Amino acid sequence: MTSKPCPAPLRVAVFSGNYNYVKDGANQALNRLVGRMLARGIEPRVYSAVVSKPAFPPTGTLVGVPSIPIPGRGEYRLALGLPPAQRRDLEAFQPDIVHLSAPDWLGHAAKRWAQASRVPVVASVHTRFETYFDYYGIGFIRRGVERLLKRFYADLAEIYAPSESMAAVLRDEGYSERIHIWSRGVDRHIFRPEARDMAWRDSLGIALGTPVIVFVGRLVLEKGLDIVSAVGEELRRRGVPHHMLVVGDGPARQWFEERMPGASFxxxxxxxxxxxxxxxxxxxxxxxxxxxxxxxxxxxMASAVPPVAARATGSSSLVADGISGRLVPPADIGAFADALEAYARDPALRAAHGAESLARAGAYDWDAINDSVLDRYFEILGHGAR
Structure with missing residues (x-):
């Protein structure tokens, strides 16, 4: 897609909890959005916690904000609000709009500054922070956290949810009615069925003809590692032929490896x-x-690999159950095992659902998706979509 020109100067201040120091799906999306701003002649400036050796180079201009490691999760950092030096930088930049991507101290400070300066504020929702506490034995604080989140988002100009299912949750739970979709795209030069490499599989010691189940993600408890290990145990109990492939790293890796005998990490x-x-x-x-x-x-999906996913925000907007993959009740070990067993024992079924997944993934084009957000900026500022 060709770059879409911006007819008038536009300056966007972006505030992120983690812009590039640990790589994840949220900051990959944010970097792509900033890249699209640059392609359209929009001037972005990003404020985030930084480290000496980040996971990848930042897109655009990144202004570091003082931060501290998050207790118990030292790979992540918590920015300490908006100190004087960064505030002066922001004021000199004179943004036309402020985009928040995390409800942390930095996000709250940026919101206060913008509203006091009469600058419109928008926010994108990248993860369900309120669900994390259940995984660490402190679920009793969840209601209080939800109240804080609602106050953070309620009076913003707009909120951008990545899926219709997440937008429905935000509306139903009273976060806001001013919600638009900022979906996600996929790089089809990287994620494609032609990348299949059976010689590489052989190098991992996977027996020819053994169905491979892949899990991809940060190895942290909130990704459902306990469910993965329990499903693996159930498949072994049933005698279902399979090999587990785990892609990712994180603080729970040792815990996970101990519960996944025979898996390839x-x-x-x-x-x-x-x-x-x-x-x-x-x-x-x-x-x-x-x-x-x-x-x-x-x-x-873009790799023509059928997903078996929890029926939850995100996946429920991507997967057509029984057509391009399977959606099962969250934490239902038997249901996950049933779906995976069906694919393991029926190559034709997984091929058909993989082909449908590939076709559906074709609708997710990054440039068009990011343009929808940038056009919202112009609508908010009264210029109309450009």
Whole structure:
């Protein structure tokens, strides 16, 4: 798609909890959005916590904000609001609109500054933070956190949800009525069925003809690792032929490896290596209920690998149950095992659902998706979509 010109100067201040120091689906989407701003002649400036050795180079201009490690999750950092130096930088930049991507201290400080300065504020919702506490034994604070989140989002000009299912949750729970969809795209040069490599599978010691179930994601409890290990145990109990392939790394890796006998752990992968891992698998398992979109589910679909996912925000907007994959009740070990067993024992079924997944993934074009957000900026500022 050709770049869409911006007819008037527009400056956008973007505030992120993690722009590039740990790679994840949320900051990949945000970097792509900033890249699209640059392509359209919009001037972005990003404010985020930083580290000396980030996971990848930032797109656009990144202004570092002082931060501290999050207790118990030291790989992530918490920005300490908007200190004087960064405030002066923001004021000199004179943004026309402020885009928040996390309800953290930095996001709250930026919101206060923007509203005091009469600058419109929008926010994108990237994850279901309120669900995290259940995984760490402090679910009793969830209601209080939900109240704080509603106050954060309620008076913003607009909120951008990555899927219709997540937008419905935000409306139903009273976050806002001013919600638009900022979906996600997929790089079809990387995620494609042609990346399948049986010689690479052989190098992992996977027996010829054994169906491969792939899990891709950060190895943290909130990704549903307990469900994956329980499903693996149930499949072994049933005698279902399969091999588990785990792509990713994180603080729970040792815990996970101990519960996944015989699985291949290949660590964090990116680019062509990640595309090969997807395409060389036969089905994809995603039990997470914390996603608002599910980039990994879309990547599997673009690789013609049928997903078996929890019926939750994100996946329920991507997967057509029984047509392009399977949606099962969250945490239902038997239902996950049933769906995976059906694919393992019926190559024709998984091929048909994989082909349908591939066809459906074709609708997710990054430029068109990001243009929909940038056009909303102009609508908010009264210029109309450009």
């Amino acid at each position: 290949i660590g964090f992968q990116t680019g062509a290596a990640l595309g090969r891992a997807y395409a060389s698998s036969d089905m994809f398992l995603n039990p997470s209920i914390t996603e608002t979109f599910g980039n990994v589910t879309l990547e599997a």
